[in-house]
Amino acid sequence: MNLPSIVIALILLIIVWLYLDLTFGRKKHISLFQKRETPILYGNFDIFPHGKELFADYFHELKMARSHIHILFYIVRDDQFSQQFFEILKAKAKEGIEVRLLVDRIGSHKVKKPAINDLRAAGVEFAFSNRIRLPFLFYSSQVRNHRKISIIDGKIGYLGGFNVGKEYIDEDPKLSPWRDYHLKITGESIPFLQQEFFIDWNEYSSENVAVEAYTPKQPKGKIAHQFVPTEAGFLEKKYLPFLQSAKKSIVIGTPYFIPSNKLINELITAAKRGIMITIVVPYITDHMLVQEASYRYLRSMLKAGAQVFQYRNGFYHAKSIIIDDQLCDIGTANFDKRSLFLNKEINCYFYDAAFVDRFKEVIHKDILDSKPLKLEDLNKPNLFRSLKEGVAGALSFFL
Known part of the structure; x- marks a missing residue:
């Protein structure tokens, strides 16, 4: 067997190993996780x-x-x-x-x-x-x-x-x-x-x-x-009914907007039924490719009528969701696939209108320190950005 064939065989072997490791590791993780959450x-x-x-x-x-x-x-x-x-x-x-x-x-x-x-x-x-x-x-x-x-x-x-x-x-x-x-x-x-x-x-x-x-x-x-502590995909299951319950508005603050297919589809559906959706993300980034990974999802949200704001007063690393001014989520989880499916996270859900109003003042300040992101900004031809988006899309589960 010549050298190129050996290299190709090794690459294929590594790909198969990674796939099997990821697939069976995730299955074991899911089987071991026990749902835990406090009452109110x-x-x-x-x-x-x-x-x-x-x-x-x-x-x-x-x-x-x-x-x-x-x-x-x-x-x-x-x-x-x-x-x-x-x-x-x-x-x-x-x-x-x-x-x-x-x-x-x-x-x-x-x-x-x-x-x-x-x-x-x-x-x-x-x-x-x-x-x-x-x-x-x-x-x-x-x-x-x-x-x-x-x-x-x-x-x-x-x-x-x-x-x-x-x-x-x-x-x-x-x-x-x-x-x-x-x-x-x-x-x-x-x-x-x-x-x-x-x-x-x-x-x-x-x-x-x-x-x-x-x-x-x-x-x-x-x-x-x-x-609510989460891991092994439970966070997605927690978020879906919250998004589905929205009657007026959804506000999401996150440093990395890389949602699962189910969550992005639910957000688009909510926007189409008239829910006002506001998303706050950073303008600068602390990790390679995470911003490019978010662009495809932000385009979809902008097309659906959502507002997207890029925080300009430093780096935005905050994680929060507000539903209808009645429910607020603050915790450790980002709105991305890593937090949804891989990481151990813990969030606090607030069911107190007065506290939600208090927190709205905080995130309103962040929106004032941000600038709107427009669809035309993301659609301007940029070959280098497009290449990075392609790589980021392939790796988005691990970013």
């Missing part, structure tokens, strides 16, 4: 759209911890800001406070062995979530733990889009100011966040912690809400 609960919430304000509050609450700190992030960088975060955790552990830190294996790949050893030496319990595993190496490399959950003393929770790194506090010149939404939570749903943390912790650490000791009953708050 009541709590109190603060919204942080700016990283500096969020982390000033977050670090203060970490320093005030008296019992335990449990943290899950997708990304923790190896920079000066991350070191500040580590120093707080080490100081609390040395005080005798129980500190657990769980970070995604690939998202936090910059957290190296020396930093981990320092954390453990100080008493911080550390683990990587979603490590690459046999037998489905490719599939497991794609399923990321994109949740960002913190619980302090079983009384205060944080959840949202911010991670730990300098870009999130506006110290990356290209992506500053960074716009995101993060929630600070108190109330009766905090035990559920503890439970979700320990589901991931027990899977990937060497421990098997009984969560009951960390979930004392908390007093009710004022705002009706529901937490």
Whole structure:
């Protein structure tokens, strides 16, 4: 067999392996996932759209911890800001406070062995979530733990889009100011966040912690809400009835607009029946090809009569959906195929008109800081962009 034939055979073998790995890995993932969501609960919430304000509050609450700190992030960088975060955790552990830190294996790949050893030496319990595993190496490399959950003393929770790194506090010149939404939570749903943390912790650490000791009953708050963790395609099933229920309006904020066929078709159907649809996306991008992957879907939405706004005051990384001014979704999931079908995510759904009105002021500010995207802008001839769109379309499931 000559060299070209060997190369072709190897390429075909790799393609077949990738297909089988992805197909059977996904089937196993679906079979293992158990649907979990809270009933309607009541709590109190603060919204942080700016990283500096969020982390000033977050670090203060970490320093005030008296019992335990449990943290899950997708990304923790190896920079000066991350070191500040580590120093707080080490100081609390040395005080005798129980500190657990769980970070995604690939998202936090910059957290190296020396930093981990320092954390453990100080008493911080550390683990990587979603490590690459046999037998489905490719599939497991794609399923990321994109949740960002913190619980302090079983009384205060944080959840949202911010991670730990300098870009999130506006110290990356290209992506500053960074716009995101993060929630600070108190109330009766905090035990559920503890439970979700320990589901991931027990899977990937060497421990098997009984969560009951960390979930004392908390007093009710004022705002009706529901937490829904998703993975393995459940998010698409959650979104569809919400879109179908819309009677007046749908507002979507997302850094990556790469919906599934079912969701884009539902949005087009909603637009055609007179629902006002508004989509807010970034003008600049933080990842290669994600913008080009969104263009085909944004064209479809513009043709159907939707409004699309590109955020111009920095980088827009926020994730939200508002339906009819009655339902609001804020969480970790992007409106893209990776969040829909691959990543572990967790969102908070609000069923409180007063809170929705409060949040509308936040997203209205983002729309004022944006410029409309027109169909003619996307249809201008551009060979390089068209080539990138073709590549992005082929890879859109993994972007």
